Amino acid sequence: xxxxxxKKIVLGLKIAILAGLLAYIVHVLKRQPFDWSLIRTSWQxxxxxxxxxxxxxLLIPVNWGLEALKWQILLRRVEPASFWAAYRGxxxxxxxxxxxxxxxxxxxxxVLSLQTVQRGEAVGAALVSGGMQFYVALIFGAFAWAxxxxxxxxxxxxxxxxxxxxxxxxxxxGVVFGLVRSRLLGWxxxxxxLRRWARYWAVAGQYxxxxxxxxxxxxxxxxxxxxxQFFLALRLVGLTxxxxxxxxxxxxxxxxxxITPAFNLLSDLGVREAxxxxxxxxxxxxxxxxxxxxxxxxxxxxxxxxxxxxxxxWKLKWSVS
Numbered sequence: 001x002x003x004x005x006x007k008k009i010v011l012g013l014k015i016a017i018l019a020g021l022l023a024y025i026v027h028v029l030k031r032q033p034f035d036w037s038l039i040r041t042s043w044q045x046x047x048x049x050x051x052x053x054x055x056x057x058l059l060i061p062v063n064w065g066l067e068a069l070k071w072q073i074l075l076r077r078v079e080p081a082s083f084w085a086a087y088r089g090x091x092x093x094x095x096x097x098x099x100x101x102x103x104x105x106x107x108x109x110x111v112l113s114l115q116t117v118q119r120g121e122a123v124g125a126a127l128v129s130g131g132m133q134f135y136v137a138l139i140f141g142a143f144a145w146a147x148x149x150x151x152x153x154x155x156x157x158x159x160x161x162x163x164x165x166x167x168x169x170x171x172x173x174g175v176v177f178g179l180v181r182s183r184l185l186g187w188x189x190x191x192x193x194l195r196r197w198a199r200y201w202a203v204a205g206q207y208x209x210x211x212x213x214x215x216x217x218x219x220x221x222x223x224x225x226x227x228x229q230f231f232l233a234l235r236l237v238g239l240t241x242x243x244x245x246x247x248x249x250x251x252x253x254x255x256x257x258x259i260t261p262a263f264n265l266l267s268d269l270g271v272r273e274a275x276x277x278x279x280x281x282x283x284x285x286x287x288x289x290x291x292x293x294x295x296x297x298x299x300x301x302x303x304x305x306x307x308x309x310x311x312x313x314w315k316l317k318w319s320v321s
Contacts, residue, residue: 045238052236056300059229064090064305066222071110073215074129077206078121079114088312089113093126095309098302103130113312120199128204129215135174136219137258142167144251151245152282178212181205226301227254233297237289241280249279272298
């Protein structure tokens with residue numbers, strides 16, 4: 001099938017970024033060969049590995065349950081839904097998001113799982129939900145980066161400082177947008193060129209400050225949960241890092257994962273691995289063990305929910321009316 005020039009450019013950029021990530025991972029692993037005996041030795045050094053594994057697995061439904069709660073809160077403006085219905089929609093979105101680029105699959109899974117015919121408004125609610133999680137990751141990531149460059153002085157160069165200023169600026173812009181969102185969205189809706197798209201973002205201006213605050217609180221709690229999961233995955237494979245290093249490092253990794261486009265069929269596979277290798281490199285974490293930890297987290301937090309979500313994908317109503 002032929003592709004439009006713009007789609008070819010986007011596809012080319014995705015392939016280039018993916019190739020760069022994989023090349024970086026291979027480069028690091030060549031410097032520290034993937035030695036299974038090293039991984040086995042690291043595993044054997046872990047005290048009570050069952051507890052770390054149990055904690056990681058038990059937090060999977062908590063992680064996605066919080067996402068479902070956030071979705072339920074934001075969905076009230078479109079269609080009241082039970083928590084279980086919201087959970088099914090989230091899992092369907094995770095599964096479709098595994099196969100479709102960017103937030104397209106996640107949004108489609110959530111919207112198609114609804115009974116409503118107001119799917120334009122539901123798309124807007126899904127975008128708000130994703131935007132909130134992005135913003136929370138940006139906030140935590142900004143402070144994580146600020147701490148990281150204190151721990152690694154050679155990264156506190158002009159580029160590192162400039163990145164911190166940009167991140168803090170984006171956090172500030174988020175606050176400003178929250179304060180003026182209703183007026184801004186109303187102004188955009190009155191523009192003739194944008195009016196046809198207004199129904200997709202109009203719902204964002206209908207939420208009360210209490211609803212926004214509650215949903216952001218849930219998003220922050222979810223961020224903390226999957227950060228704890230990352231820590232548990234590190235401990236499970238025998239990587240014991242001081243709390244300040246682990247906390248800021250995890251925040252930086254999730255910041256990179258959040259701002260890096262997802263790849264079709266691969267989701268964020270490769271992004272977290274490359275980001276982790278770079279972030280924890282100054283602390284002499286063994287590359288093979290670190291890659292094993294991130295792959296373990298990928299299986300637990302994405303592959304398992306995707307397989308469960310297949311059940312609900314088959315039940316979706318694929319009508320686009």
